[in-house]
Amino acid sequence: MFMKLYSAASLAVFAAWGMKVVNTDIALKKIPNALTVLGFKFLLLALGLMAANSLLGWTGEVTDFLNWNFYRLWAVHAGLSVLAGLILWYSEVWPAGDAKFFMILSAWLPLINPFIGNLPSYLFLVVLINIFVAAALYTVGKFLADGLHSASPSDYFGKVWSDVKERFSQLAEGGRRNRAAAALLLANMTMVFLLQQVLVMESRGLLSGLFARTELLYFFLFFLWEKVARLFKSRLWTWLIAAFYPLYLVLGYFFFFGHMVLMLKYALIHVFRFSLILVAGRAMMEFLMEKKDMIYLTAAELEPGVVLSSGSVRMLRSNPALCGDFDDCFKDGLDEEQVAALKDWLGRLPGEVPKVEAVRGRPFALWIFAGCCLTLLLDRNLAALLK
Structure with a gap:
């Protein structure tokens, strides 16, 4: 009886606090720290x-309780949720407020439903899939609806198709200009998937299970791509790959040729799949979504908190005059030092008043909350339902 009442009460607080955060994010375009702290206190209270009920059960005072193994599973899930939130913040996908909101909500789910599926190792990933699939479906649906209800749907979709072709052209041109870099990138990705298979074979227990889940590798590579791509260009990684391939191919040829061929085939298939996801998810969706929210700001209009477009960030990172000031450009927006550096650089450019691309911030707390609610309701990920 206690567990049913507890779950209902926990769900009510979860929903009330979550909706409060969502409404605040929509109104202010940010999640105040005070609300985050309040949610963390609620989470600790629920836990x-x-x-306390488990302790009473252990002493024989009550019969309706969870054993201590649940808390071990919960701790693993909570830790993975925190790690995922940090990755999404560090990879410049979410601002810090959204990342913390996700951490708290995700950690709360097993306290509402202790028998929720995919606990402990993959629940955080199911939640993330539901968050991003729900947001993507809404975005695509709204995009289509806006086009159909526009004054001239043919012009609307024609402009979008033109933008898509332009972006593909830019990607293709970049690949043609630097074919050696593109080939090296493919070799790097192949090596990553080969190493995954080696770790699956050599590790045991939980580690083996984690390494065996290729979707986890996809997750880390996809969201950390900007950081990973820079690592791939480092001198240390170049030496590593130069040593790895000759050693692996020579040993494989003499000692495990058939197995090596299968592993190379596996790795290349995943490189192809991941490349499609990377192009569709990061290069195209990001481009189209930012296109709609693009604004152009002069130096006088820049202020802390402004979020630059992905194109602007890439351009500034490759600019030697800025001395690495924009290597980390989080979704929380520019800090004061970055604003000062950017204003100084824009002020030294010749010609008309220069402008920089930025994007209007969009509240995402709604989709984080919706994804968590869908996980509770469906106990599976939306992508599986769409198959």
């Missing part, structure tokens, strides 16, 4: 009450 403490459940642990």
Whole structure:
């Protein structure tokens, strides 16, 4: 009886706090730290009450309780949720407020439903899939609806198709200009998937299970791509790959040729799949979504908190005059030092008043909350339902 009442009460607080955060994010375009702290306190309270009931059950006072193994599973899930949130913040996908909101909500789910599926190792990934699939479906649906209800749908979709072709042209031109870099990138990605297979074979227990889930590798590569791509260009990684391939191919040829061929085939298939996801997800969707929210700001209009477009960030990172000031450009927006550096650089450019591309911030807390609610409701990921 206690567990049913507890789950209902926990769900009510979860929903009330989540909706408060969503409404605040929509109104202010940010999640105040005070609300985050409040949510963390609610989470600790929910965990403490459940642990107290388990203690009473352990002493024989009650019969409706969870054993201590649940808390071990919960701790693993909570840790993975925190890690995922940090990755999404560090990879410049979410601002810090959204990342913390996700961490708290994700950690709360097993306290509402202790028997939720995919606990502990993959629940965080199911939640993330539901968040991004729900947001993507809405975005695509709204995009189509806007086009159909526009004054001239043919012009609307024609302009979008023109933008898509332009972006593909830019990507193709970049690949043609630097074919050696493109080939090296493919070799790097192949090596990553080969190493994954080696780790699956050599590791045991939980580590083996984690390494065996290729979708986890996809997740880390996809969201950390900007950071990973820079690592691939480092001198240390170049030496590593130069040593790895000759050693692996020679040993494989003499000792495990058939197995090596299968592993190379596996790695190349995943490189192809991931490349499609990377192009569709990061290069195209990001381009189209930012295109709609693009604004152009002069130096006088720049202020802390402004979020630059992906194109602007790439351009500034490759600019030697800025001395690495924009190597980390988080979705929380520019800090004061970055604003000062950018204003100084824009002020030294010749010609008309120069402008820089930025994007209007879009509240994402709604989709984080919706994804968590869908996970509770469906107990599986939306991508599986769409198959």
